[in-house]
Amino acid sequence: xxxxxxxxxxxxxxxxxxxxxxxxxxxxxxxxxxxxxxxxxxxxxxxxxxxxxxxxxxxxxxxxxxxxxxxxxxxxxxxxxxxxxxxxxxxxxxxxxxxxxxxxxxxxxxxxxxxxxxxxxxxxxxxxxxxxxxxxxxxxxxxxxxxxxxxxxxxxxxxxxxxxxxxxxxxxxxxxxxxxxxxxxxxxxxxxxxxxxxxxxxxxxxxxxxxxxxxxxxxxxxxxxxxxxxxxxxxxxxxxxxxxxxxxxxxxxxxxxxxxxxxxxxxxxxxxxxxxxxxxxxxxxxxxxxxxxxxxxxxxxxxxxxxxxxxxxxxxxxxxxxxxxxxxxxxxxxxxxxxxxxxxxxxxxxxxxxxxxxxxxxxxxxxxxxxxxxxxxxxxxxxxxxxxxxxxxxxxxxxxxxxxxxxxxxxxxxxxxxxxxxxxxxxxxxxxxxxxxxxxxxxxxxxxxxxxxxxxxxxxxxxxxxxxxxxxxxxxxxxxxxxxxxxxxxxxxxxxxxxxxxxxxxxxxxxxxxxxxxxxxxxxxxxxxxxxx
Ligand SMILES: Cc1cc2nc3c(=O)[nH]c(=O)nc-3n(C[C@H](O)[C@H](O)[C@H](O)COP(=O)(O)OP(=O)(O)OC[C@H]3O[C@@H](n4cnc5c(N)ncnc54)[C@H](O)[C@@H]3O)c2cc1C
Numbered sequence: 139x140x141x142x143x144x145x146x147x148x149x150x151x152x153x154x155x156x157x158x159x160x161x162x163x164x165x166x167x168x169x170x171x172x173x174x175x176x177x178x179x180x181x182x183x184x185x186x187x188x189x190x191x192x193x194x195x196x197x198x199x200x201x202x203x204x205x206x207x208x209x210x211x212x213x214x215x216x217x218x219x220x221x222x223x224x225x226x227x228x229x230x231x232x233x234x235x236x237x238x239x240x241x242x243x244x245x246x247x248x249x250x251x252x253x254x255x256x257x258x259x260x261x262x263x264x265x266x267x268x269x270x271x272x273x274x275x276x277x278x279x280x281x282x283x284x285x286x287x288x289x290x291x292x293x294x295x296x297x298x299x300x301x302x303x304x305x306x307x308x309x310x311x312x313x314x315x316x317x318x319x320x321x322x323x324x325x326x327x328x329x330x331x332x333x334x335x336x337x338x339x340x341x342x343x344x345x346x347x348x349x350x351x352x353x354x355x356x357x358x359x360x361x362x363x364x365x366x367x368x369x370x371x372x373x374x375x376x377x378x379x380x381x382x383x384x385x386x387x388x389x390x391x392x393x394x395x396x397x398x399x400x401x402x403x404x405x406x407x408x409x410x411x412x413x414x415x416x417x418x419x420x421x422x423x424x425x426x427x428x429x430x431x432x433x434x435x436x437x438x439x440x441x442x443x444x445x446x447x448x449x450x451x452x453x454x455x456x457x458x459x460x461x462x463x464x465x466x467x468x469x470x471x472x473x474x475x476x477x478x479x480x481x482x483x484x485x486x487x488x489x490x491x492x493x494x495x496x497x498x499x500x501x502x503x504x505x506x507x508x509x510x511x512x513x514x515x516x517x518x519x520x521x522x523x524x525x526x527x528x529x530x531x532x533x534x535x536x537x538x539x540x541x542x543x544x545x546x547x548x549x550x551x552x553x554x555x556x557x558x559x560x561x562x563x564x565x566x567x568x569x570x571x572x573x574x575x576x577x578x579x580x581x582x583x584x585x586x587x588x589x590x591x592x593x594x595x596x597x598x599x600x601x602x603x604x605x606x607x608x609x610x611x612x613x614x615x616x617x618x619x620x621x622x623x624x625x626x627x628x629x630x631x632x633x634x635x636x637x638x639x640x641x642x643x644x645x646x647x648x649x650x651x652x653x654x655x656x657x658x659x660x661x662x663x664x665x666x667x668x669x670x671x
Contacts, residue, residue: 141177143211144194145194148188149189150444151191156174163211164197165203170200170201174198177195179332180192180334183445189436189445225661226662234389234391234392234664235257237261237403238260238395238636238637239261239351240649241293241653242397242639243637244347245320245654247259247653247657248354249657253657253666255660255667256667257354259354260362262366262367267348269286272287272291273298277475277566279567282477284479286364287476287478289478290399292347292363295398295399299466300487300489301337301489303318303330303337303647307651313651314651321338323353341490342491362382365383365385367382370406372410377390377391380392393656394628394634395637395640396639397616398639401521407620411635413619415513415520415618415619416616417505417507418617419504419506420504420578421586422485423501423502424499424500424606425561425563427498428447428469428497431469432448434600435449435597436448450467457588460505461505462502462504462505463503464501465500465501466500467498467499468500470490471564472495473563473564479528482525483535483541484531484612486501502589502590502607503614510523521617527578530576530578534573539567541569542569543563543570543607545603546590546607549586553573556571563606563608574607614644615641616639620640622640637652
């Protein structure tokens with residue numbers, strides 16, 4: 139198969155143009171081509187009057203093609219195959235247990251199930267269908283279910299998200315490809331395999347999660363919802379039993395895919411495993427009209443359905459030395475109330491697949507290191523730091539999970555806003571005008587004010603006076619790392635920290651890939667459980 143990079147075409151090109159371009163690049167006739175598929179597709183909007191799609195194409199031909207060394211855009215590639223073998227020799231006494239059904243836990247369990255290990259998946263939250271009702275109730279009435287919310291429940295933290303599926307990880311192992319292929323099989327649109335910035339939105343993602351659950355069950359896995367891991371029993375430096383609220387489970391392999399918000403579990407683990415504080419970021423959500431972002435990025439082509447809603451990504455080094463950057467940008471979406479604990483207000487962002495709502499939002503966050511919160515002395519100090527500011531935001535919002543909100547012009551002057559401009563906040567159950575400087579450390583607010591002003595030079599009107607700021611965004615990544623060795627095991631044998639909660643992944647894709655990596659390690663050490671029955 140031949141891969142052709144840098145194929146540039148106008149955005150309204152025809153399907154046939156891909157074949158014509160492929161034939162030109164390979165210097166063969168179109169009839170000599172068996173198939174053309176898109177490996178990657180991105181948008182080049184540098185010239186607003188000539189926006190292009192840039193493709194990488196995979197081309198199969200009927201006969202061999204000689205590739206000129208000077209033609210660096212053409213190369214010979216092998217088709218995608220992700221396959222890992224079971225090489226482990228050690229007997230498993232019991233079924234492996236995966237704690238958490240977020241992307242890390244789901245993909246770890248999927249590979250284990252495919253290879254015959256019959257994993258048990260423990261999830262403290264509820265199944266997607268019930269969880270959606272719990273989250274809707276919270277957004278409507280401010281009644282929080284601490285067991286089933288935007289952080290906890292089937293599918294993990296990403297279930298109510300924009301479903302962005304991009305990752306910075308280089309995919310030499312093809313694990314990323316495996317994750318996307320599985321999602322497509324489970325109902326995601328085929329384009330996620332090749333678009334540069336794939337996303338599926340919360341609406342499609344929910345269905346995908348349910349179908350992956352069904353696949354794992356069909357392969358011998360068992361899901362136990364509304365069951366929280368509460369303790370771990372250790373003998374001879376190895377796990378042999380775990381305790382849940384409802385049961386005692388014997389197991390010699392325990393995958394901890396618990397996400398970044400399992401604060402009670404981190405506390406329990408702190409006395410058993412080696413944990414350390416890690417850097418993370420905190421800040422605020424900003425909202426603009428999506429139309430304004432489209433016009434700034436695409437000029438006269440704004441609104442063209444072939445381009446879809448535009449996004450952005452910026453970073454700025456502020457005068458106090460800290461990086462401030464946009465994070466988790468959601469085109470045409472809403473700011474979500476994302477609490478998992480009583481008395482704390484937390485923001486995040488979510489879009490549907492069509493990304494067709496009025497406002498664009500993103501987090502504007504500032505890097506925090508363990509030195510900022512006493513993390514060098516206490517591994518869980520970052521959790522306390524998050525909690526402190528989340529409670530401040532709750533107070534400033536006036537209770538009932540209303541969020542504090544401020545216009546950018548007033549934020550710069552530390553003044554409580556009196557009325558909205560042209561933009562209205564999307565956060566539910568509601569907002570209260572407040573001074574956001576009361577809800578974050580001063581050094582964070584200074585960097586945010588400076589960052590938004592700097593981003594206004596990169597995208598017209600980003601720093602508009604009536605841009606809405608809602609706080610606080612504290613759960614950007616885990617404040618804790620559960621350390622693991624080269625075999626991905628914690629300081630106790632048989633325990634595998636995995637995904638975002640382990641502190642080694644961030645985002646849906648990297649967490650899912652980490653889940654596969656952990657499963658691969660288990661395959662290397664243990665035989666499938668079914669062999670002993
Ligand atoms: C609103 C929102 C929007 C987001 N948008 C995006 C996006 O567009 N793209 C992106 O890449 N990332 C996004 N993220 C981040 C992404 O969701 C996370 O990085 C990812 O879900 C981490 O996966 P994980 O499997 O490691 O952990 P999680 O998804 O957090 O899953 C952990 C699971 O473990 C369960 N659990 C925890 N403790 C226990 C216990 N003791 N017993 C039993 N179960 C337990 C939890 O209930 C949870 O379901 C978003 C997050 C949020 C909250």
